[in-house]
Amino acid sequence: MLLIIAYGNSLRRDDGAGLLMAERLEQACQALGLMVKRISVHQLMPELAVDIADQAVRVAVFVDAQPAQPGDSPTLFPLAVEAASPSVGHHLTPAVLLLYAQQLYHHCPPAWQITVPGVDFDHGETLSQTARDSLSHASALAQQLAVLCR
Structure with missing residues (x-):
């Protein structure tokens, strides 16, 4: 199984682009x-470390x-x-979640990050042209993820 974890705020314009990319992916x-x-x-x-550590997960991908x-x-x-160090603060990174999955549940699948470019993170619900154009890459990214899952 491919686990897609998208994070962002759809009320902060391009910050919601990762959420939309995840739907398309x-x-x-x-x-x-x-x-x-x-x-x-x-x-x-x-x-989220529980979901990442699920034995059915072959690949995890974070989208932001x-x-x-x-x-x-x-x-x-x-x-x-290996690039992560445990965090007790308010902000977690994907690498720290992978570390939690490994340390707490003894399973961490291969993981990838997809970054969706954005240029406007102000209040609002519409995407910039840059973010909208990025969504057209979902099909090609899905092809790459399919190879990683095999």
Whole structure:
């Protein structure tokens, strides 16, 4: 199973682009025959380590919007547990969640991050042209994820 964890705030314009990308990825991956579980949250929480550590999860992918330049494209890159250090603060990173899954549940699948470029994170519900254009990459990203899941 492919686990997609999207995080962002749909009321902060482009910050919601990761949530929309995750919806499109889920549909595209299912069309490719993958079993997918999608979780959408405003921010990463320690409880997500339980979902990540599920033995059925073959690959975990985190999807988030990041400030970028107009015209930038989404990026897919691997995450490593070793790069994380435990956090007790308010902000968790995907790498820290992977560490929690490994340390607490003794299972951590290969994990990847997709960053969706955004240029406007002000209050509002519409996406910038950069973020809208990025959503068109969902099908190609799904193809890459399908290879990673096999």
